[in-house]
Amino acid sequence: MSIIFILIGISLCVALAFLGAFLWAVRSGQYEDDYTPSIRMLFEDEALPDEK
Amino acid sequence: MFVSRARRGGPELCGCQFSCLPVPIVAPAPAENLTHTACAHCGDACPDEPIRLAEEPELSFCCQGCRAVYELLAARNLCTYYRLDERPGQKVKPVELPGRFDYLDLESVQTQLLAFRSPTLARLTLSIPQMHCASCIWLLENLFKLNAGITASRVNFLRKELTVSYQPAATSLKEVVTLLASVGYEPQITLAELGAQPHHANRTLYYQLGVAAFAFGNVMLLALPDYFSFTAQLQAAFGEFFGGLSLLLALPVLLVSARGFYRSAWQGLRQRYINLDFPISLGLTALFVTSVFEIVTQRGPGYLDSFTGLVFFMLIGKWVQQRSYDALRFDRDFTSYFPVAATRLTPTGEEAVPVRELRAGQRIRVRHQEIIPADAVLLRGQGLIDYSFVSGESEPVAKAPGDTLYAGGRQVGEAVELEVVREVSQGYLTQLWNNPAFQKADTATLETYANKVGRYFVALTLLLAVGAAAYWYPSSPAMALRACTSVLVIACPCALSLATPFALGAALRVLGRHKLYLKNSAVVETLGRADTLVFDKTGTLTDVKRSAVEYAGPVLSLPQQQAVAAVVRQSTHPLSQRLAVELPSGQLAVTDFAEVPGAGVRGTVGGVTVRVGSAAFVGQAGDSAGEAGVRQSRVYISFEGGPSGCFTFHNVYREGLREVLAKLSQTYRLAVLSGDNETERARLRELFGPKAELHFHQTPQQKLDYVAQLRQQGRRVVMVGDGLNDAGALQQADAGLALTDTLTNFSPACDGILEAGSFGRLPTVLGFAQDCLHIVLATFVLSFCYNGIGLGLAVQGRFTPIVSAILMPISSLSVMVFATLLVKLAARRRGL
Incomplete structure (x- = not known):
């Protein structure tokens, strides 16, 4: 049953990674504007000017 | 008599402000104008012979300004602007004064505006209230195609802000702003923007929430074996390890996530005041200490799953309460209304100077539609000053040379020369802001129900805890300790603390959908308990447009x-x-x-x-x-x-004013404070009924005093106003609502912003706020039921970790759902 120690260790590491990802997302300002990015991703890149 | 409506000022009010997708602006088509075509740029109706382009004759424009913008964009292949949304443009105002932006070259202005500055890169954030649709975002983020010196520009649509980075070597701040103005997005640069720090939303709550969620999930997982009897063997083998790990996980929750509750409780105590956070802190402490004791002495698994869960749920409540309207500012003072720079006359000519550097005795020039920056004496020219925003007078006042002009008025007509009498900081208008009403801290003006209930709650639970201990002590001292701690644990009024944020938070969003934007959810409670309504006349009861x-x-x-x-x-x-x-x-x-x-x-x-x-x-x-x-x-x-x-x-009163007042006068005491003359007394008397108090020729200070006096009489006052002259009264009232025609334009410091078009819904909104109070009380009853059950078990010493782990989340979740659903139901009943 000592495998439980390893399993719990691994699960904690995974959870910690997710916590880290969340903190990073907050830190990088992703929670400050949750509207504009949804519009921005709809804009097409204009590779060549005047390409209709 | 014929009544007309001024043409739509611009598409700011298109309704896409907060939630829905941008709506394409469709040109208003009045019946007599059916033959007119809509301008390809701004969507306004074109004159009989529209202005056309030689190359693209199918496009018609309403004015030269719109055509100029189109040509500018077409020349740089930026016509995607017109494809993303139909007619997205802003009508470009023809007033182009030379040297309007000269002040942006001033060193002192630049240091205050720029957020970052180095020889190769400068960055600043500008407020652009005009942005309203996807096209706006696209164009503003493609500014670098119009000016090579701009390296990047990024929009925050909800805040209506644009962050621009540029190379100081290649371009200048003035050129950037001039470019923005030339395409119809003139940034709002007022005194308030100077020296203002770019506001970062409070990220602490997100961090706390993340930590609590992480710990809650994992502690729950470790506690799971305790919930089932057949895992007793497992518990025996790993109990110590699980307990230690849970403790490790719960520690950051106590230190980081629960900090806000402790701090608030401590602040309350220091002011000799027990708020709801006090019993919460007490309960959390009891939970944690008991758990540590049990784990360390290996008596049991402790209540750490309940502890982390509680903190997590209560933080969600806080988050719901805090979510408000980022794009709106509720704390604006006169500085948001004043310009940054004025034109100073020197022996050698004109020069731009920052308004704050104006000194008495200096001469300035104020042009058509400019604001008088400081109290001054008119030297040359015919003054015609529009004080409607400052004093409430509906007609501009003619001034002759020698007259004193107060700051804040807007000159209409020719350019005039003035001599400054007082510096900006000592002006007549700014004096108002020195009133103590403006210094009051951001504390709730009314004692909230939750805090009042919380106090009785503390007394009751302490009494019960002592009682339970006294009852058990003679027979079993261990049982006495157990009963005492479990009463303290269950006393944590977590469900109670969730009731108000969820009910009022849901109400806040319902009201927001109907164009009443409140500063925070506590204002709903204040509105629901109001008994007196005070109105301003010009711009509030009357429609200035x-x-x-x-x-x-x-x-x-x-x-x-x-x-x-x-x-x-x-x-x-x-x-x-x-x-x-x-x-x-x-x-x-x-x-x-x-x-x-x-x-x-x-x-x-x-x-x-x-x-x-x-x-x-x-x-x-x-x-x-x-x-x-x-x-x-x-x-x-x-x-x-x-x-x-x-x-x-x-004067034209707002549509539906008569019905609104008829409904309101049944439940509220009404009053009018007008800065204007008594011309309209008879009409107002007829509209407001015999009981209402009507006051005219009111100065801003008198308005403030009147509201203060009402409050001293124990009345709960809601002030509805719109201008700077109401700012003092708005601040003094229990709740100040600012009425505005264009959301993004100036509105004075207030607790809520009501869009003028929704004025007719005022009685419904106030009734709904009262409903919400009843809902909060109903939710209190529900959460008391849970606490009652818990207390019943606790005094008998049967409040085990597993009961706690089941009861606490269920009570929290059901209170959240109950409150939200009831508010939705009430909104539907009111037709909101």
Whole structure:
């Protein structure tokens, strides 16, 4: 049953990674504007000017 | 009598402000204008002969300004702007004063505006209230195609902010702002923006929430074996390890996530005041200490799963409560209204200076539509000052050289020269902000129900805890300790603390959908408990954009009406402009146009001289009875050798005002505070009924004092106003609602912003706020039931970790759902 120690260790590491990802997302300002990015991703890149 | 509506000022009010997708602006098509085409740029109706482009004749424009923007964008292949949304543009104002942005070259202005500055890169955030759709975002983020010196620009749509980075070597701040203005997105740069830190939303709560969620999930997982009896063996083998790990995970929750509750409780205690956070902190401490004791002495698994869960749920409540409207500012003072720079006259010529550097004795020039930055004496020119925003007077005041002009007025007409008497910080208007009402801390003006209930709650639970301990102690000291701690644990009024944020948070969003934006959810409670409503007149009860015009005199033929229209269109006087909107337009040429300040205008149309202005100016005997009785705004006209007549302008009250007041007067005491004269007393009396108090000629200070006096009488006052002159009263009232026609324009410091179009819903909104209070109370009852069950188990010593782990999340979740659903139901019942 000592495998439980390893399993719990691994699960904690995974959870910690997710916590880290969340903190990073907050830190990088992703929670400050949750509207504009949804519009921005709809804009097409204009590779060549005047390409209709 | 005919009533007209000024043309839509711009698409700011398109309704896409907060939630829905941008709505394409469809040109308003008044019945008589069906033949007119909409401008390809801004969507306004084009004149009879639209301005067209030589290359693309299918496009029509309403003015040269719009065409210029189109040409500018077309030249840089930026016509995607017009494909993303239909007619997204802003009508470009023709007033292009040379040197309008000169102040941006000043070193002192730049250091205050720029967030980052180095020889190779400068960055700043500008507020651009005009942005309203996807096209705006696209164009503003492609600014680098218009000016190579701009390296990047990024929009925060909800805040209506644009962050621009540019190379100081290649371009300048002035060029960036000029470029923005030229495409119709002139940033709002006022005194308030100077030195303002770019506000970062409070990220602490997100961090706390993340930590709590992480710990909650994992502690729950470790505690799971305890919930089942068949895992007793497992528990025996790993109990110590699981307990230690849970403790490790719960520690950051106590230190980081639960910090806010402890701090708030401590602040309350220091002010000798017990708020709801006090029993919460007490319960959390009891939970944690008991768990640590149990784990360390290996008596049991502890309550750490309940502890982390509670903190997590309560933080969600806090988050719901905190979510508000980022784009709106509720703390604006006069500095948001004042310009950054003024034009100073020196022996060598004009120069731009920051307003804060103006000193008494200096001479300044104020042009048409500019704001007088400091109290000053008029030296040269005819002043015609629009004080409607500052004092509430509905008509501009004519001033002659030698008169004192107070800061905040807007000059209409020719450029004038002034000598500054007092610095900005000592002006008449800024004095208002030195009133203690503005210094009051951000504490709730009313004691909230939750805090009041919380206090009894503390007393009750402490009593019960002592009682339970006293009852058990003779038979079993261990049981006494257990009962005592579990009473303290269950005393944590977590469900109670969730009731208010969820009910009022849901109410906040319902109201937001109907264009009433409140500063925070506590304002809903204040609104629900109000018993007195105080209104401002100009701009609040009246609609400044509309005016009713009555014509008295011989009937004018169409060409005559067009002739008058052609003459008044030349003038910038507000009455002229209102008259121009009323009269049919024609393309008649005006010659010999002359404007006599304070008197009227004259011009020759088709060989006939038309005079428009005061009675004396047009050579008419004024209607003496009318002149003496009421001071109404009148404009007399006369044709050379032809008929003469008179236009009378009335204040126009908002649509549905009569019904709104009829409903409100049943439940509330009403009052009107007007800075204007008494012309409208009779009409207001009729509208408001015999009981309402009507006060005229009120200064901002008097308004403030009146509201303060009402509050001293124990009344709960809601002030509805719109201008700077109401700022003091808005601040002094329990809840101040600012009425605004364009959300993004200036509104003084207040607790809520009501869009003028929703004024008719005021009775419904106030009724709904009362409903919400009942809902909060109902939710309190529900959460008390849970606490009652818990307490019943606790005093018997049967409150085990597993009971706690089941009861606590269920009570929290059910309270959240119950509160939200009831508010939705109430909103539907009210038709909101």
